[in-house]
Amino acid sequence: MPYSPLLVNPMREELSTAGFEELTTADSVDAWMNNKEGTALLVINSVCGCAAGMARPGVRMAVEHSMRPDRLATVFAGQDVEATARARGHMADVPPSSPSMAMFKDGELVFFLPRHRIEGRAAEDVASELRESFEEHCATGSNG
């Protein structure tokens, strides 16, 4: 059962205020995923306290980097159920994991940070791993 918006909205806003487009329907996920040009980061947000609490601040730090994906979006696992299922459908070989982060380049999954690699880590460590991926896959920044 989804959590109360009173609890979840601040968790959504942590990402939306950092420039992430919220994808709340299957159609919006398809539209976002079907734009295959360039680099794109999809964050599967979650209420989970032991991982998401560090995931969101880590993501926010990472996207402050001068080199970052062209497009940023998020779905919320357990809240936007249809959208999350559709997003996972676009990564059919990857087991469900939330929170998690997936980066695509020209429509191909090039980096995935699953929940177990976020659990127990500091936000700075999550940000550092994301930034390494940005540097590897994002040829030019779009942080302007």
Added chain:
Amino acid sequence: MGTFHDNKHALHGITVVVETDGGETLVGRCDDMDDTRVILLDADVHQATEDGPSKEDYLARASRFGVWPKHRRLVVARSNVTAVRRLGELSS
């Protein structure tokens, strides 16, 4: 380490690898653990077979992507457990 539940083990909420004396390797989210049992949620079980992936290959993929949850809840007798470690520790 995990979430702050006073009545749960410190690994509560953390994805762990559980190895057993029977050769099974389990990966799942630790719900709780004590002297008698380990409780895993959303778990998968690997048993080495001639035509399946080796334990090393299974864990290498698990550490990269996670596992497909085949069992909503699994309880393993602690007496059969030879090791418990965080899956995240295996990540490169």
